[in-house]
Amino acid sequence: xxxxxxxxxxxxxxxAGFLVAFYALVTIMPLAWIIATGFKSPADAxxxxxxxxxxxxxxxxxxxxxTRTRASDEALQERGAPETWYQRIVRDKGxxxxxxxxxxxxxxxxxIIGFGSTFLTVFLGTIAAYAFSRFKVPLKDDLxxxxxSTRMMPPIAVAIPIFLxxxxxxxxxxxxxxxxxxxxxxxxxxxxxxxxxxxxxPVEYEEAALIDxxxxxxxxxxxxxxxxxxxxxxxxxxCLIFAWNEYAFAVLLTSGTAQTAPPFxxxxxxxxxxxxxxxAAGATLFLVPVMVFTILLRKHLLRGITFGAVRK
Amino acid sequence: xAEVILENITKIFxxxxxxxxxxxxxxxxxxxxxxxxxxxxxxxxxxxxAGLERPxxxxxxIGGRLVTGFTPAQRNVAMVFQQYSLYPHLxxxxxxxxxxxxxxxxxxxxxxxxxxxxVAEMLRIAHKLDNRATALSGGEMQRVSIGRALVRNPxxxxxxxxxSSLDAKLRADLRIELKRIQAHSGAxxxxxxxxxxEAMTMATHVGVLDRGRIVQFGSPREVxxxxxxxxxxxxxxxxxxNLLPAGLFPHPPAGARTIGLRPEHIRQGDGxxxxxxxxERLGDQTRLHLRFKDCELVTVTDAHTPLRPGDIxxxxxxxxxxxxxxxxxxxxGETT
Numbered sequence: 001x002x003x004x005x006x007x008x009x010x011x012x013x014x015x016a017g018f019l020v021a022f023y024a025l026v027t028i029m030p031l032a033w034i035i036a037t038g039f040k041s042p043a044d045a046x047x048x049x050x051x052x053x054x055x056x057x058x059x060x061x062x063x064x065x066x067t068r069t070r071a072s073d074e075a076l077q078e079r080g081a082p083e084t085w086y087q088r089i090v091r092d093k094g095x096x097x098x099x100x101x102x103x104x105x106x107x108x109x110x111x112i113i114g115f116g117s118t119f120l121t122v123f124l125g126t127i128a129a130y131a132f133s134r135f136k137v138p139l140k141d142d143l144x145x146x147x148x149s150t151r152m153m154p155p156i157a158v159a160i161p162i163f164l165x166x167x168x169x170x171x172x173x174x175x176x177x178x179x180x181x182x183x184x185x186x187x188x189x190x191x192x193x194x195x196x197x198x199x200x201x202p203v204e205y206e207e208a209a210l211i212d213x214x215x216x217x218x219x220x221x222x223x224x225x226x227x228x229x230x231x232x233x234x235x236x237x238x239c240l241i242f243a244w245n246e247y248a249f250a251v252l253l254t255s256g257t258a259q260t261a262p263p264f265x266x267x268x269x270x271x272x273x274x275x276x277x278x279x280a281a282g283a284t285l286f287l288v289p290v291m292v293f294t295i296l297l298r299k300h301l302l303r304g305i306t307f308g309a310v311r312k
Numbered sequence: 313x314a315e316v317i318l319e320n321i322t323k324i325f326x327x328x329x330x331x332x333x334x335x336x337x338x339x340x341x342x343x344x345x346x347x348x349x350x351x352x353x354x355x356x357x358x359x360x361x362a363g364l365e366r367p368x369x370x371x372x373x374i375g376g377r378l379v380t381g382f383t384p385a386q387r388n389v390a391m392v393f394q395q396y397s398l399y400p401h402l403x404x405x406x407x408x409x410x411x412x413x414x415x416x417x418x419x420x421x422x423x424x425x426x427x428x429x430x431v432a433e434m435l436r437i438a439h440k441l442d443n444r445a446t447a448l449s450g451g452e453m454q455r456v457s458i459g460r461a462l463v464r465n466p467x468x469x470x471x472x473x474x475x476s477s478l479d480a481k482l483r484a485d486l487r488i489e490l491k492r493i494q495a496h497s498g499a500x501x502x503x504x505x506x507x508x509x510e511a512m513t514m515a516t517h518v519g520v521l522d523r524g525r526i527v528q529f530g531s532p533r534e535v536x537x538x539x540x541x542x543x544x545x546x547x548x549x550x551x552x553x554n555l556l557p558a559g560l561f562p563h564p565p566a567g568a569r570t571i572g573l574r575p576e577h578i579r580q581g582d583g584x585x586x587x588x589x590x591x592e593r594l595g596d597q598t599r600l601h602l603r604f605k606d607c608e609l610v611t612v613t614d615a616h617t618p619l620r621p622g623d624i625x626x627x628x629x630x631x632x633x634x635x636x637x638x639x640x641x642x643x644x645g646e647t648t
Contacts, residue, residue, distance in 0.1 A: 124366030144553070204397040207364050210384040211391045226401040 027097060031287075037280035037311045045276040059093075060277025064085045064103050064285075068095040103282055106264040111243060111289065112175050113260055117182035118240040122232055126198075127189030130220060132191065134200040135205075144195075147188045155185075155248040161259060181253070182243040188234050189242070197231025198224065214228070233297040244290050261286050314375030314467040314500060314538065315340040316361060321370035323356055323524075329492065330356040330525040331367070338517075343491070345511040345532075347547050348521035354504040355394070358470045361502060363387050374467050385416055390461035391470040394477075397457065398445035404456050405441040410522070411464050431459045434489070451482045458486070462493065468500045475510065487513055508548050512536070521543045542639035545572050551599055552608040553633075554578075561629050568642055572633035574619045577614040588618025588621050600629065 008016070036044050039056040068090055076096060082088040085181060090097050162181065163172070171177030201224060209219035225232075251263040265282040268275050316338040323331040331353045338344045346354045359365040361372060363384035371380045379387050390411070398407050408428045411420040411427060419427075432438040448456065456478055461469055462539070471490075475483045487582040494501055505511060505623045511518050511532060518535045520528040522545070528535055539545035545553050558568035561584075586604035600613050602625060603648040611627075619625065634642040 202395070202397065203396055203401060204393055207362075208391070208393060208397050208399075208460075209383075209410075211362055211389060212365070213385045213416040214389075214413035215383070215385065215415075218415065223399060 011026075012035050022244055024138045025030065028154050034283050035281045038277055038284045038302060039279050040280075042270065042277055045280070057089070057277075058086070058136055059089055060275070060281040062089050063275055063278040064281045065100050065101050066090065066097045066107065069097045069098050070094060101268075102264065103261070103268075106259055106261045108284070109175065109254075109258055110260040110262075110286070113178040113182065113258070114240055114244040114289075116175070117186065117243045118178040118236055120179060120183045121186040121190045121239045122194075122236045125187055125194050125235060126188075126228065126232060128156075128191045129194035129198050134203065144192070147191055150185065150188050153248075156252075162249075166253060173254045173309070174255055175258050178254065178258055178260070181249055182239075182246060185246075185249075185302060186239045190239055193235045193238065194228070194231055197228050197235075201227045237294050237297055240293055244286075314640045316468050317373045317498065318357070319369045319373075319515055321357075321360055321372070323353075323360060324366060325365050325371060326609060329524050331360065333368060334370070334524070334526055336436060336519060336529065338500060338502050339387060340500055342516045343494050343503065343514055344517045346505045347505060347508065347516035347517045348387070351523075352521040353524040354506075355472055356524075358391070358472050358502060358504055361387075362389050362391050362470055363470070385414070388416075388466050389468050390464045390471055390476045391475040392458050392461050392472065394473045396449075398453055398460075400444075400446045402445055404432075404443050404445055404448070405440070405624075407445050407456055408441075408459050408463055413462060416640075417464070417624045421611070429464045431463045432600065434462070434493070435459045446530060451478050453593065454478055455486070458490075462502070465618055470504045473502065473505055473507075474503075476505070476507070510563055510575040518548075520547050530596050540641050541632065542570060542572065542635045545576045545633060545635075545641075551575065555605075555635075556607050556609065556613075557635055560605060560607065561632075565634055565642055567636050568634035569637045570635040570639070572627065573609065573611075573629055575610070577630050577632045578609070578611045579628050579630045580613065580625055582612070583626050585624050586627050588619050588623045588625060591617070591619055592619060595619060600625070 014099070036054075038060045039058070040051070040054050041057050041059055044051050044054045045060075066086070075089060076094070079096065082091045088095060128160070129138060132144060137143065144285075164174045166177050169177075171180070205223045206219045209223045211215065211261070214222065245262060246260075247262045250260045253261065261282070265279055265286065268278045268282060270278060285311060318334055318336040321331050321336075328366065334353070334357060336344075346357060348354050356365060359393065360367050361374075361383055363379070363386075367380070370491045371378060371440050373379060374389070377544055383550070398404075399410065402410065405428060408426050408431060411417065412424045412427065428441070429438070432441055434445050435458060437452055437455050437635070439461065440452060440456075445456065447452065450560075454474060458471075458474055461471070465483050475486055478486065487510060490501075493499065503510070515532050517529065518532050520535060522523050522543050528540040530538075532548070535544060536548045539548075542555060543570075546555070554573040556573065558564040558571045561568050561571060584604070586602040589602060590601035591606065592599040592601070595613050596615060598615050600611050600617075600619065602611065606625065613619065634643055
């Protein structure tokens with residue numbers, strides 16, 4: 001065994017690994033619970049003590065996407081044999097499908113509003129952060145503070161004024177209204193994060209590009225943006241996660257056309273009370289886009305692209 | 313290539329006068345080196361020529377065209393920064409192509425390939441062309457950085473201590489290479505350094521900067537042999553010029569406060585006695601540290617000198633420089 005000052009010892013590594021595994025377990029637990037509940041029957045979902053081993057069923061998912069009605073045996077007989085697997089699941093409960101649920105629509109609303117506001121936030125945030133980072137902006141520090149102050153109060157504190165304004169402007173319960181609202185809320189985060197990233201890009205690169213015959217805007221596009229990719233990606237992830245999960249504004253400002261999934265999921269009611277497997281199924285599916293987005297941008301989160309190119 | 317003229321340039325940063333009424337003419341095809349310590353205004357001068365700084369007063373003209381308000385792109389200058397500043401997201405080849413692909417030059421593809429190849433071979437980085445810019449050693453990065461300037465055909469090359477981050481061997485090689493390129497192509501160069509060897513070996517003209525002013529401008533020999541002030545005299549020469557009270561030796565001219573003695577101004581063997589403190593043998597020469605009255609001075613002697621610390625050497629000044637109380641040279645002070 002050789003000794004090294006910088007390399008942790010085997011025991012330290014073991015301890016670190018144990019700590020990480022323990023933390024991972026704690027964070028994954030609720031997630032695993034939700035995913036498992038989605039595959040439980042309503043009875044298993046509320047069983048006490050909780051069932052760890054259970055017979056999986058897709059009932060929750062079927063219920064999530066359909067509206068059903070309880071039907072008499074004669075009515076069911078009249079309809080003939082169930083044609084598909086999901087019809088059979090419903091039929092086994094003595095019910096029949098009368099149409100799709102609204103989950104699909106609400107999910108699409110979340111996609112439009114979440115990604116729309118993320119795009120807008122990152123776009124505006126990048127150009128604002130560049131200006132704050134590179135130009136002499138009058139009252140720069142005060143402006144940056146004002147921008148941040150939009151995040152200093154809880155949504156509920158501003159919900160009523162926004163509701164009244166939106167009613168006047170006809171933005172209530174519209175996609176555009178929600179995109180603008182989430183953009184406004186996220187922009188402070190976006191400007192601050194991106195300013196930090198752009199500050200770290202040495203100004204010499206742009207100066208070199210200016211001398212190499214490019215305009216400032218071309219230098220921004222060809223030299224600053226590629227190097228800010230890491231920052232832009234991580235900012236986009238933060239903004240999407242916020243907009244995706246936002247509940248308070250969504251519940252207060254949307255009800256129909258533009259309602260997002262978070263206020264919709266808890267309202268899924270089955271026959272005889274809350275349909276927990278359907279709620280869990282809705283929550284599980286709702287996680288997928290954010291996870292995919294994060295995994296896609298993950299490689300940009302690894303810093304170090306610019307490391308070593310400028311001697312400090 | 314073109315002549316560059318700065319007239320009465322003043323540049324003020326917050327509370328410091330970085331450039332104070334600087335006038336400078338860089339003749340077409342010359343290699344002008346700006347010499348001075350950190351903070352003298354060398355880099356600011358380059359940045360004013362490049363258009364990265366707008367002067368508070370004065371004018372810049374390149375090739376007879378007034379460019380004071382022009383953007384860097386409009387001036388058609390190439391610059392090598394002190395820091396490598398290669399675009400880290402591009403390969404070496406893409407870095408070298410970058411200026412040629414600019415909307416101003418829009419060089420055709422075969423021409424780009426030809427020039428990149430030529431420059432890469434000249435700077436011995438041809439085998440690294442497809443490496444990422446960040447995967448190079450410091451010396452390679454700086455050569456690419458120089459290459460990015462050389463692929464173009466600008467009105468003037470501006471270089472800000474391009475060799476300062478390199479090791480001694482590479483620095484010596486590139487010094488010769490740069491001088492060769494300049495002599496061969498007739499390029500105009502404005503070059504900033506605090507390294508007097510670079511100034512002496514490469515420059516056709518040296519501009520000595522002191523706190524934002526050009527205190528002397530001339531050929532390296534002129535500045536060395538005929539310095540205008542204590543400051544200019546101490547910029548050039550190894551070992552540095554000895555600056556002593558003028559009264560130490562007999563017959564100083566009227567008004568002289570300081571006597572400046574380069575090693576070649578110290579005649580050994582007659583005159584007044586001094587004692588040897590230290591003998592530094594550098595191989596090709598030997599430096600003598602002498603105590604003369606209350607002062608110490610350094611001179612050069614025979615490489616195989618038998619002198620040892622404690623020995624007595626007689627010295628007298630030969631055509632030294634005299635400077636007045638303000639540090640200005642007293643017109644060709646003739647003595648003994």
